[in-house]
Amino acid sequence: MALVSDLTTKILFETEKGYSYQCDLTNSIIINFVDTVSSYKIHDFLIFQRKVNNVDILNMLYDLSDKSDAQLIETTKRNFSRNLTICEIVQLRELLNGTKFTLNLHSMLCNILKVELI
Amino acid sequence: MKDLLRTSTSLIEGIENILNLQAKIESDASNKYLAMAAWLDRNGFDNTASYMYKQAEEEREHFLKVFRYITDMGGIAVTPSVPEVQQEFASFREVFEIALQNEIAVTQAINKVIAKCRAENDYATEDFMMWYVAEQREEEKNARRALELFELINENEATGKFELDLQISKIG
Ligand SMILES: [Fe+2]
Numbered sequence: 001m002a003l004v005s006d007l008t009t010k011i012l013f014e015t016e017k018g019y020s021y022q023c024d025l026t027n028s029i030i031i032n033f034v035d036t037v038s039s040y041k042i043h044d045f046l047i048f049q050r051k052v053n054n055v056d057i058l059n060m061l062y063d064l065s066d067k068s069d070a071q072l073i074e075t076t077k078r079n080f081s082r083n084l085t086i087c088e089i090v091q092l093r094e095l096l097n098g099t100k101f102t103l104n105l106h107s108m109l110c111n112i113l114k115v116e117l118i
Numbered sequence: 119m120k121d122l123l124r125t126s127t128s129l130i131e132g133i134e135n136i137l138n139l140q141a142k143i144e145s146d147a148s149n150k151y152l153a154m155a156a157w158l159d160r161n162g163f164d165n166t167a168s169y170m171y172k173q174a175e176e177e178r179e180h181f182l183k184v185f186r187y188i189t190d191m192g193g194i195a196v197t198p199s200v201p202e203v204q205q206e207f208a209s210f211r212e213v214f215e216i217a218l219q220n221e222i223a224v225t226q227a228i229n230k231v232i233a234k235c236r237a238e239n240d241y242a243t244e245d246f247m248m249w250y251v252a253e254q255r256e257e258e259k260n261a262r263r264a265l266e267l268f269e270l271i272n273e274n275e276a277t278g279k280f281e282l283d284l285q286i287s288k289i290g
Binding site for chain 1: 127
């Protein structure tokens with residue numbers, strides 16, 4: 001059982017609408033977004049992040065019909081399946097992109113530190 | 119905290135993107151050659167049609183080779199979309215002029231991938247891409263030879279087109 005303090009050190013990113021953390025036991029990324037918890041292997045996370053970034057928000061804004069008020073966002077293996085409004089998509093983007101940033105930064109630091117150690 | 123990104127893939131995002139782009143370029147090249155093969159076929163150039171069918175298959179192999187490299191290295195390979203390609207050509211000669219232009223464009227794209235590998239210190243991918251450098255050297259030479267044959271054989275003479283069809287198909 002992971003300790004809370006252990007968990008908080010692995011928080012990758014936090015926004016008003018959710019947070020993400022890394023689980024080293026299962027090698028996965030856990031996303032908590034507006035009370036939906038989903039977990040991802042790294043590839044699935046990257047695919048999810050790209051998918052959310054590829055939603056054509058401008059098109060949704062200009063389309064005045066009801067069907068463009070929200071869009072179904074689903075991920076591989078059905079970790080996450082929700083109808084999200086434009087606003088929620090932007091918030092999810094912020095969370096996922098922030099998470100990705102931390103992962104990248106961490107990877108870079110590991111790379112540099114290892115090089116210096118040798 | 120584990121470095122999940124690095125343990126899952128040896129490709130950085132920038133390299134993965136440019137490799138996916140290269141996969142698409144190879145896949146497009148295959149379709150372009152396929153359209154040329156069909157045009158040659160319906161205009162009576164049986165031998166060069168076969169030659170182009172073969173080229174189309176080769177390009178498809180080039181595509182698969184990059185595609186599989188991406189996944190082998192832990193990256194995310196994206197199946198490229200299939201755009202419209204040129205179906206009609208003004209002349210027999212134009213087919214080969216366009217083929218050469220395509221090969222030159224592919225060479226430039228490959229050089230860009232290698233430049234990116236060097237900028238990112240990705241020597242494994244650079245080494246992988248060297249196969250394509252050698253391949254392009256051949257492809258460009260062959261495409262240029264085809265146009266050279268148009269200079270040597272007058273296509274407007276009695277059996278000119280027939281002879282060109284035969285000679286070009288023997289290239290390579
Ligand atoms: Fe090729």
